[in-house]
Amino acid sequence: MKFLSDIEIAQACELRHITEIAKTAGIDDKYLELYGNHKAKIDYNILRETEGEPGKLILVTAINPTPAGEGKTTTTVGLADGLKKLGKNVMVALREPSLGPVFGVKGGAAGGGHAQVVPMEDINLHFTGDFHAIGAANNLLAAMLDNHIQQGNALGIDVKRIVWKRCVDMNDRQLRNVVDGLGGKMQGVPREDGFDITVASEVMAVLCLASDIMDLKARLGRMVVAYTYDDQPVTAKDLKADGAMAALLKDALKPNLVQTLEGTPALVHGGPFANIAHGCNSVMATKIAMRLGDYTVTEAGFGADLGAEKFLDIKCRLAGLKPDAVVVVATVRALKNHGGVPKAELNNENLAALEAGMPNLLRHVSNIKDVYGLPCVVAINAFPTDTAAELKLVEDKCRELGVNVALSEVWAKGGEGGIALAEEVVRLCECENNFRFAYDTEDSIEKKLNDICKRVYHADGVALTAGAKKQMAQLEAQGFGKMPICMAKTQYSFSDDQTLLGAPEGFTVTVRNLKVSAGAGFLVALTGDIMTMPGLPKVPAAEKIDVDETGKITGLF
Numbered sequence: 001m002k003f004l005s006d007i008e009i010a011q012a013c014e015l016r017h018i019t020e021i022a023k024t025a026g027i028d029d030k031y032l033e034l035y036g037n038h039k040a041k042i043d044y045n046i047l048r049e050t051e052g053e054p055g056k057l058i059l060v061t062a063i064n065p066t067p068a069g070e071g072k073t074t075t076t077v078g079l080a081d082g083l084k085k086l087g088k089n090v091m092v093a094l095r096e097p098s099l100g101p102v103f104g105v106k107g108g109a110a111g112g113g114h115a116q117v118v119p120m121e122d123i124n125l126h127f128t129g130d131f132h133a134i135g136a137a138n139n140l141l142a143a144m145l146d147n148h149i150q151q152g153n154a155l156g157i158d159v160k161r162i163v164w165k166r167c168v169d170m171n172d173r174q175l176r177n178v179v180d181g182l183g184g185k186m187q188g189v190p191r192e193d194g195f196d197i198t199v200a201s202e203v204m205a206v207l208c209l210a211s212d213i214m215d216l217k218a219r220l221g222r223m224v225v226a227y228t229y230d231d232q233p234v235t236a237k238d239l240k241a242d243g244a245m246a247a248l249l250k251d252a253l254k255p256n257l258v259q260t261l262e263g264t265p266a267l268v269h270g271g272p273f274a275n276i277a278h279g280c281n282s283v284m285a286t287k288i289a290m291r292l293g294d295y296t297v298t299e300a301g302f303g304a305d306l307g308a309e310k311f312l313d314i315k316c317r318l319a320g321l322k323p324d325a326v327v328v329v330a331t332v333r334a335l336k337n338h339g340g341v342p343k344a345e346l347n348n349e350n351l352a353a354l355e356a357g358m359p360n361l362l363r364h365v366s367n368i369k370d371v372y373g374l375p376c377v378v379a380i381n382a383f384p385t386d387t388a389a390e391l392k393l394v395e396d397k398c399r400e401l402g403v404n405v406a407l408s409e410v411w412a413k414g415g416e417g418g419i420a421l422a423e424e425v426v427r428l429c430e431c432e433n434n435f436r437f438a439y440d441t442e443d444s445i446e447k448k449l450n451d452i453c454k455r456v457y458h459a460d461g462v463a464l465t466a467g468a469k470k471q472m473a474q475l476e477a478q479g480f481g482k483m484p485i486c487m488a489k490t491q492y493s494f495s496d497d498q499t500l501l502g503a504p505e506g507f508t509v510t511v512r513n514l515k516v517s518a519g520a521g522f523l524v525a526l527t528g529d530i531m532t533m534p535g536l537p538k539v540p541a542a543e544k545i546d547v548d549e550t551g552k553i554t555g556l557f
Contacts, residue, residue, distance in 0.1 A: 078410020082418025173535030274301025
């Protein structure tokens with residue numbers, strides 16, 4: 001029996017016109033800007049001009065990712081379609097995929113099987129141009145910075161203390177470290193430079209956390225790009241770049257409306273990575289979805305130690321959001337991988353390995369319940385190779401923590417396969433909710449780092465390099481010490497060592513660099529060997545992507 005690929009399933013679906021989807025969501029035509037028949041941008045003034053109490057907010061997160069796959073986006077979409085089948089008024093709020101992973105390791109990122117957002121080709125590629133606008137704004141600022149230095153450097157910028165990088169939305173390791181400005185006096189000031197991937201740009205974080213266009217411009221203006229010879233920060237506003245950057249981003253700030261395969265309205269907007277940024281879709285999209293729907297299902301990137309922690313400690317704190325329930329996604333295959341089974345052997349029943357890998361899931365569940373005080377359910381994303389004994393083991397171990405397990409069959413069955421999970425989520429949304437943060441922003445930077453590492457990662461503590469300690473003292477002296485912390489850490493482990501799978505203990509987390517993202521409103525702590533520009537794998541996914549004479553795209557999973 002031949003199974004259809006994700007893209008074949010998506011292309012076989014008969015999409016509804018986007019105006020029908022908008023009508024389903026209760027969006028008046030005056031707020032729509034159409035991008036063809038199946039995509040539209042929504043004017044953010046709908047928030048100010050539409051009355052009503054916000055609906056329930058459901059966060060979908062996961063265990064630490066493995067090569068076996070977890071299916072977090074697939075579960076998010078299928079859960080929303082399952083809620084719709086229960087007769088609920090529901091919206092989906094997702095991030096936009098980055099081109100880098102689409103052409104790199106991951107391939108497409110719009111869900112999978114019969115639980116996808118569509119048109120999946122557009123969403124995975126250029127979509128409505130948001131990432132291009134973010135890259136243009138980022139690089140305009142870089143150009144104005146270097147031009148200021150070339151034209152006399154009135155601000156006294158120390159060329160060796162420039163912290164702003166150019167960006168491109170592609171996995172390109174060749175650009176991590178470059179030297180530019182070569183070629184003579186009129187070609188600029190020669191200096192060491194580098195590129196980040198667009199999703200790691202602070203402009204992305206700013207767009208995702210902004211509440212409106214004026215807040216966007218103010219945040220852009222606060223971004224620190226360099227330091228002067230007397231250690232004073234230089235901002236985008238000092239370079240008079242904030243207005244032009246905001247002009248480039250005014251349309252990108254508007255959330256994008258699409259649909260699931262089953263016609264559930266979906267807002268897909270913003271796309272920071274959770275291992276190097278805060279990993280959540282835009283505040284604007286989330287709040288619009290909550291205003292329009294009785295239930296909003298959103299996700300945060302990678303495992304709960306990264307995405308959920310940042311969603312709760314950064315996004316919810318800065319935006320005044322309070323989640324009503326959390327779904328932790330796992331697969332039996334991935335848990336066996338955490339238990340030491342190589343990918344090639346994951347299809348075989350192995351209760352010992354599954355039990356050895358279970359602590360990873362249980363630690364994430366415990367964090368959600370005990371650190372953050374939120375009700376949660378474990379969603380087992382079903383595979384045909386899962387055995388009854390393996391599923392029972394997961395269920396029994398989770399129930400020992402007082403958490404239910406729901407089998408999610410949305411990849412194969414769409415919304416129908418998500419009804420059991422949806423029923424449990426509806427129940428949880430009415431449960432006691434004692435939401436709290438993992439740390440207090442009024443504490444010192446080192447105390448906040450230790451709280452995250454000890455309470456969420458279960459480390460012995462944090463170790464700062466000599467350089468990071470100096471940066472910490474400077475940031476506190478400059479008035480940046482009371483901000484939330486955005487940890488840049490490997491997604492594969494609770495620790496900063498990606499080889500430590502499961503639920504490691506007896507480790508410390510090393511912070512080697514601390515910097516301020518003053519526009520986003522948080523401090524970034526780089527740990528281990530994490531990089532802000534990924535590289536392509538030995539066999540990039542791009543090698544399998546193609547287009548025929550009719551314009552039909554293949555190979556996007």
